[in-house]
Amino acid sequence: MKLSFTFVKSDPVDQKHIETTLENRVNRHIVPRLTGIGLERSEIAAVIRKRGDGRDAYRIKLRMHVPPKTILVSESSAENLEIAIDGAVKALLRKVNNHTDRVRRQESHKRQTRLSRLENYRAHRNTLPTGGVNDASALTDTLLPNLERAVKRELAFLHSQGDLPPDYPTVQDVVGEVVAAVIADWEAGMDSHAAYLRMLKEMHRVLDKEVQASRTFGEMVPLEEPVLLDPADQTESMAGEEFYEFWQPDELLRIEDVIAGEASETPAASARDDQKVGYTLRLLKDLPIAWRRALMLHEFEDIAEEEMTSILDVDLPTVTARISKANHYVRERLLEAGFEAQTGDLLSDFRNGGPE
The missing domain is CATH 1.10.1740 (Rna Polymerase Sigma Factor; Chain: A)
Structure with a gap:
């Protein structure tokens, strides 16, 4: 579990105390719930705003990215710092519990559906x-x-x-x-x-x-349950906070998951080459799935465009267009970042990274 902090109009002297207090609460209440369910690498981004003395002096907002493509948000305001932190952590824990329960039901349904498909395949195979x-x-x-x-x-x-x-x-x-x-x-x-x-x-x-x-x-909403209006899910009303609250999760792609070989088999490369490979990974991740698949089938699998039509269920001009657009996007972004983008095999760094 990783926490990142953003302080808005907060006394620097209080920041270390706030970080320590919030980390303790998260480790005590949130982390045990995430352990063993594939969410241990999640990150919580905290925005702490101190409005000054008086009612609701502290406002704590927590954002947590969880797959698939979900951001859980909670917030709490109070005059006392610890009460504000406890409120935000408690609200986030409730959303984590709801999310994990839903994922468990989803995984159970997906596994049952997959087993049903396998049974159908076996039945046909027996004939x-x-x-x-x-x-x-x-x-x-x-x-x-x-x-x-x-x-x-x-x-x-x-x-x-x-x-x-x-x-x-x-x-x-x-x-x-x-x-x-x-x-x-x-x-x-x-x-x-x-x-x-x-x-x-x-x-x-x-x-x-x-x-x-x-x-x-x-995307499903249980029809038997009323939809609760949560202020944390509504449009931000505090002007200027969106700048401090912008956050994206860490990149999870690793070169050894993409090249044919293992990380230990990857040839030694300069720091510049490592940076280029890492940036190319990010660019490939940003591509539409259809573009990325066409490019990777062509580059990694060395499959001719004509043969890709049957794999992707599209005609030849569509395959060609997808590869061309993907190549153009990656190459132009590499050039913008100051990397050399050769006109030949765009993904040669990856293809040369593993054994034949």
Whole structure:
């Protein structure tokens, strides 16, 4: 758990005391609730405003980013500092509890849905000739290392973007469902290349279902419960505070989650190169998912644009346009940041980072 502080019109002498008091409250009440549910790396941004002596002298506002793409907000005002802090922490804890309970229900529903899909695949597989199933299993087994790398890379971006929670689905969850779906719909005579293209297509389909399930559930409002009006969720009324309250969570992308090899296998690079790679990761994360997937299939998987049409279910001009737009965006942003953006392989730094 990380806390960041912003003080507005506050006495510098009081700031250390405020930080210590708030940290103690968070460690006592919030951190235990986050442990073991994939939210240990969350960050709380605190804005503390002291209005002067009198009623509601202290105003404490807490913002906490939790996946998928949610920011929990709480605030409290009081004449006494500790009362204001306790009020804000208590309100945030209530929202954390509501969020985690909802996520648990969501994860249970998503797992049940996934198990149902797997059962359907197995049932269909049992109707296929044994010899064909064995041939399909043998061929897909040889492609598992490549598929696992592709799934790991895609999950890294979806997790960092907040489109999926950090602990589900796992790489093996996705790989298992992809293989089951491909074998259940196996086409006789497929070679390894055609089979891998089919696996990549199914990988995107599986992940799109998980992303959509996360978004749909996150937007649901129980009809049997009244919608409570929380002042903390309303439009800010304090002019100028939006500058102090701007905050984004830490970047969660790591180079070892994107390149083919592990971090220990990454060649030594200069600090300048490390900065460029890190900045490129951020730019890739900012791309629309469709653009990023087209670019990464082309660059990382070395798949021809014509073959990508079947994977992405779009025509060739659309594939070409997506790759071109993604390349242009990343290259121009690199140039703006002062990095050299070669006109050839834009992602060569990544492709050269892992073993062949």
